Amino acid sequence: MFSHERIIIRRGPESGLPIIVAVHSTALGQALGGCRLAVYPDWADGLADALRLSAAMTDKCALAGLPNGGGKTVVALSSPPDDAMRQAALHDVGTVIEDLGGIYATGPDVGTGPDDMVTIGSRTGNVFCRPTSAGGSGDSSPGTAVGTVAALRAVCAARFGSPALDGRSFAVLGLGRVGGRVARLLSEAGAKLVVADVDPARRALADEVGATWATPDEALTAAVDVVVPSALGGVLTPASVAALRCSAVAGPANNQLDTPSTADLLHARGILWAPDYVVSAGGVIAATAVELRHETPAQVAARLDGIGDTLGRIFAMAARDGGTPSTAARTLITQRVG
Ligand SMILES: NC(=O)c1ccc[n+]([C@@H]2O[C@H](COP(=O)([O-])OP(=O)(O)OC[C@H]3O[C@@H](n4cnc5c(N)ncnc54)[C@H](O)[C@@H]3O)[C@@H](O)[C@H]2O)c1
Structure with a gap:
């Protein structure tokens, strides 16, 4: 359409x-x-x-509660x-x-x-x-990374009954501006990490945060609690979903699904997928909070934390209706945008 x-x-x-x-x-x-x-x-x-x-972006702004x-x-x-x-x-x-x-x-x-x-x-x-x-708000990736970690806490709460990251295991694919920060924040929170990047220079960061370095394919199919796509889109396909060994997938990479129906394959395998347009909203949330609304750092932090609340609502709706998080998110978007 x-x-x-x-x-x-x-x-x-x-x-x-x-x-x-x-x-x-x-x-x-x-x-x-x-x-x-x-x-x-x-x-x-x-x-x-x-x-x-x-x-x-319409979906992202709508679910982030932005007037945009x-x-x-x-x-x-x-x-x-x-x-x-x-x-x-x-x-x-x-x-x-x-x-x-x-x-x-x-x-x-x-x-x-x-x-x-x-x-x-x-x-x-x-x-x-x-x-x-x-006069601007600068690089958006710190906000995106903080929002991603809020999302990961919500994923852990929905999947494992507690938002604690301590002792949980994550595979971070892509250690760039966002993924590198996410890996650091997870490590500081006591998580166990497998990480991958096509750029071998990123291995230094892996060592710094005490992570196990892997190839992108090994990281994607690692037996971890959550896979965190933080590089390019299109990483979730029928073939890759069949090979996953994680309980959940949630990360900032845009457009992770090759086609929308791949969300159904994840659901059928019992793997919780957090829609990327919710997880990755921290950058636009922080930039508009600072530049349009001139909010304090504490107000911005509360907004980024709100990403976890939004995801929690989406997961609860999906569980109640027996649908996927994607379907629940779509319902909320339609309610807001029409
Ligand atoms: N920067 C932001 O604020 C922001 C906001 C929303 C969404 N995103 C999305 O998050 C993702 C990462 O963004 P970024 O700003 O960190 O980009 P970036 O270019 O800084 O980092 C991407 C990293 O992924 C690596 N990479 C590329 N292909 C890979 C592969 N096949 N396997 C493993 N690693 C691979 C690159 O070497 C690089 O280190 C992108 O999908 C982007 O669209 C970013």
Whole structure:
């Protein structure tokens, strides 16, 4: 079903690159969603990504209780850009967003970071997560990591009857900006860790937090309490779900399911799956709390903790109705967004 409110595909006036902005919904307020700068086989693949990711942002904002909808920007590259082309593309993104008149604001995503938001911000004020030195809330990954740990406590409460992380075992796939922080926080809480990353340089962090280093496949199929996908999406497929040996899967990686029906396969195997758009909401929650509502660190922390409460509600609804957490989450989204 076609559900997007507005889709802009424009040849960037400075870069000549396809600049794609998908505004999925403004039913609850300004649409939010990061700017992805990535190489695609064809610009139409970038459009497909923008459509999918902007709809997921609507779900994320709705379940995070934010007065915002979902959007996404994709700059579809055919090859990695040089510095001048990258700057030109970011200027073009700012121009396109400014032309939308405030219905959508962007932030960092794959291929962009807080410094790039300054470049976009030279063309539009509708941008989040500039560095703190430039008046923004900076890197969103600390908030995402704290929210993920709140989610993991809720998963443990639902699955094992206690939110305690002490003595529980986790396999963290991907030790990047979010996964690395999640591994540290879990280790500090007394959890046992198996970790993996395709980048061998991340092994130093594994040693630092006392984790067992594994290949990504070994980590995914490790006999642990919870697998925590923290790298790329699409990690849950019929084949990988059949090979899982964990009790639950919950992590910040976006779009973990290859198709929505894979949630049913997890349910049939008795594996509790926490919808990624709930788990990974900490970044957008923290950025909007700081930049829009000027909240104190304690207020932001309480909001991030609320991710655990939301998940708890979703798990309780699913258990009551005999459905999956995905179905329960969808019901809550429909109640809020319509
Ligand atoms: N940064 C945020 O605030 C935020 C917010 C919401 C969702 N997310 C999602 O969380 C995930 C991680 O984001 P990030 O900001 O930490 O990214 P990142 O690029 O900093 O880290 C990703 C890490 O995963 C590793 N990796 C890549 N492929 C892998 C594989 N097949 N197996 C194991 N490791 C692999 C990379 O080497 C890297 O260390 C992404 O899916 C992202 O969309 C991030």
